[in-house]
Structures are given as C-alpha cells and as structure tokens.
Amino acid sequence: MIATLTIDAIAAGGDGIGRHEGMAVFVPRTAPGDLVAAVLQPRGRYARALDMEVVTPSADRVDPPCQHYTRDSCGGCQLQHMSYPAQLAAKQRIVRDALQRIGRRDAALPFIRPSEHEWRYRSKLTLALRRRGSRWIGGLHKYDAPGRIFALADCPITRREVVRVWRDVLEAALYFPQERELRGSVRDTGGGFSFTLLGGTRWDNHSEFFDATPSISALWWKPDGEETRAMHSRVAADSSAAAAAGAAFAQVNPSVAAELHRHVLERARAYSPDHVIDAYSGTGATAVPLAADGVRVTAIELDRAAAAASARRLPPPSVVIAGRVEDHIAAAMPADVVLLNPPRAGVADAVTAALEAASAPPRAVIYVSCDPATLARDLHRMQRYRIESLVAFDMFPQTAHVETVCELVPAA
Secondary structure: OEEEEEEEEEOOOOOEEEEEOOEEEEEOOOOOOOEEEEEEEEEOOEEEEEEEEEEEOOOOEOOOOOHHHHHOOEOOOOOOOEOHHHHHHHHHHHHHHHHHHOOOOOOOOOEEEOOOOOOOOEOEEEEEEEEEOOEEEEEEEEOOEEEEEEEOOOOOOEOHHHHHHHHHHHHOHHHOOOOOEEEEEEEEOOOOEEEEEEOOOOOOOHHHHHHOOOOOOEEEEEOOOOOOEEEEEOOOOOOHHHHHHHOOOOOOOHHHHHHHHHHHHHHHHOOOOOEEEEEOOOOOOOHHHHHHOOOEEEEEEOOHHHHHHHHHHOOOOOEEEEOOHHHHHHHHOOOOEEEEOOOOOOOOHHHHHHHHHOOOOOOEEEEEEOOHHHHHHHHHHOOOEEEEEEEEEOOOOOOOOOEEEEEEEEOO
16 A cells, blocks of 8 residues: 655654554654655554655755664664754653553643753663674664664764774674674773673683773673673772673763753752652662762662662661562652652552552652653552653653653642
8 A cells, every 4th residue: 555644743663653544654764744655554553654755855854964874774763864853842742642642641741851962972882793604793773674783883873982892892703602693782881891791601702802802891791591790890899980880771871861860869859858769779879869968768779789889889877678679669668759760661560559559658759761651651550649740851862762750749
C-alpha cells in the first residue's frame, strides 16, 4: 500500500506519526510537518512505513551532519534530521502524552531544559564487537536492520577523546577472548578512561590487552552470566576515579546531569527534611550532600560496588542498604522525602505499593525518570499523590530519549 500523508508528531521511539484513512502510521526519520509518500505495512490498528520519500519537507527538517546517520542507517540517533528547537518540542510532547495516555494524569507540557552541547556531549560509548576474519570491528546497529552492525568511524554526539580511546581498544583487539561477538564500553570517568568488556567465558590475554592500551586507566570484564569483575587499574583502589570506573551506571552528559542533580537537591531541600530515602542511590552523589546538610539518609542500592563506594562516603547516622529497593523501602519508612531514580524499567510494584500504603506518607516523592512510559505507568499506581512539578532535561540531544524529574506530593 502506498500513501501520502503529513507527519503530525514524534512518537516515543523517535518515529514520525501520521494518519492514513484513520490509521496511525509510524514513519522513521521524519519531522512534524513533512509531507511524505510511504509504502505502508499494516499491522492491525496501525501501520509502519517500509520505505518513504519526503515530498514536501517540514520547516523543522535539517541535513544530518553524521555520515553514519544516513549512509549506514545508524540506530544510535533518531532525530538528527530535526532542528534542535523541534527536538525539544517533540520531547515535551512525548512526556506529556505518556502521562496523559498511560498515567491517566492531567498533565501540561513540561518545561524542558536544553543541553549545553548538542554535539560531542557523550562521555560514554558502547559498541557491538564482531570478529571479521582475523580482525574485530566495533560499531552500532542499523535502525532498519537491528541484527546488522556497521563499522563506526566517528560518533559526533560522543566526545572526541572517547572515540580516540575506542580506536586504541580496537588496535589491541587481537587480545580479546576467542569469541565471535562481544560488546564493549569506553567511559570518561573524570579521572581517566575505563573500558568494560561484556561477554565471553574465558579471557586469557587480559593482561596483554591492558598493557597494549595505556590510554585506559581501568579495565573491567563482565563474563556471560556473571557479575562485572575489576581486572586491572592504574588508579588507587580507594580513589573517586576508581569508584566512578566501577559504578554500574553513570550519566553520559555531565553538564545536563549536573543541572538535573542540582534540581533534585533543590526540590528535596525545599521540604527541610529530617529523613530522606534515596532509592537507587548509586555511589551516593545525592545522599552525601544531603547528609552534609544534617539530613539522615537511608540510601538503597543494588550494585555492590556502588553501595560500597557510597558507604565509605556517607557519615552516620545515615546508612547504606545494599539490596533491591522493593525489598527494603517499606522498612525504611517513614521518611519526609523519598527519591526514586530507577533504571529504564521503572520501579517494581512493591515500591509503589509501599508508598501508597504508608501510614505517614512522605511529604514529597521526587522521581527521576529516563523513560516517560514507565514513569507514567508508575504514576498511575500512585493515585495517593499529585504532580507538584514536572521538568524535562534533554540529556541526549539528537535522540528521542528524555529525562524527567517529577515531584509528587500527597493529594490531600
């Protein structure tokens, strides 16, 4: 089926959305206002475009600067073909629509804080690794063929230093485990560059690899089905750089992350709390400054390395609990403020149930989300609370991802 349609908005995954004969149509790499001719593949109540041509371009359409975006159909970015103001507007609507459609909340468009840098902001780059004969390539997946990857020459949303270290890694790839497929991640920790290799069951040549990559200050390995191991380091074991290198998660846009962090601290401090539960607390970036204010903090973190790093920094009577938030949050209450900063999957049912059932509800729940859909789902479970404020942060320019800080207070 071939149809001509106008793109009205951007969906959560970055595809443009138009309508044809009452059916929603998802068209990748389009901008609101584009008039496109597309080959449609109906899928029940909606359709996807298998191929499309822009008949009349939107005023928001720009030429993508990355060679891989168009030539290789790179799936790492979704919005490079849109102007930056149009990207921000699309993300505001993605957040608002998720809260209305999934969360059943009466939400307005959130205020969105742009990134200081539209390009070269990423301090971490994860690539798929494939053995091609006697050599390895590192690349990203194609958005229209997710099973295929292409060799990455450059990534203009990633810092040049990170890309340079990746080149050093690939020069030493002959020392990788004897596998066909692996993954790897280079991260600027602020005190050096760490490399984490993911996959494989045996790595005999890790010492030779580390010796051959002096640009790396820390080497980690996550074998198949096992936890991440610290293999080698050129920094002191108890240093902040070592803690950062070993953290399971860290934001990749430091300037926006710092702005978001300031906002969370400001909103938490606004309630003059005596006790704060910092759930999914990481290495204590939020717990430590709150404790320095004299607040008693209960930090809950599943990752053992991150919890240990937090425990070393957090003074009594504050405590760190190493475990799942859903297993410990009910016992940690009551609290004046609860901070939630879960992974993309959102919080478990038991977390929202504990907040709903609390005999003395917190005066505020501050939820930091990297996925509007799971935020909306979790808010739907927390009818006891209303939205006091909603602010989006553009942590990932050129992509459809958006971070949101939702401040909740008891509804009555």
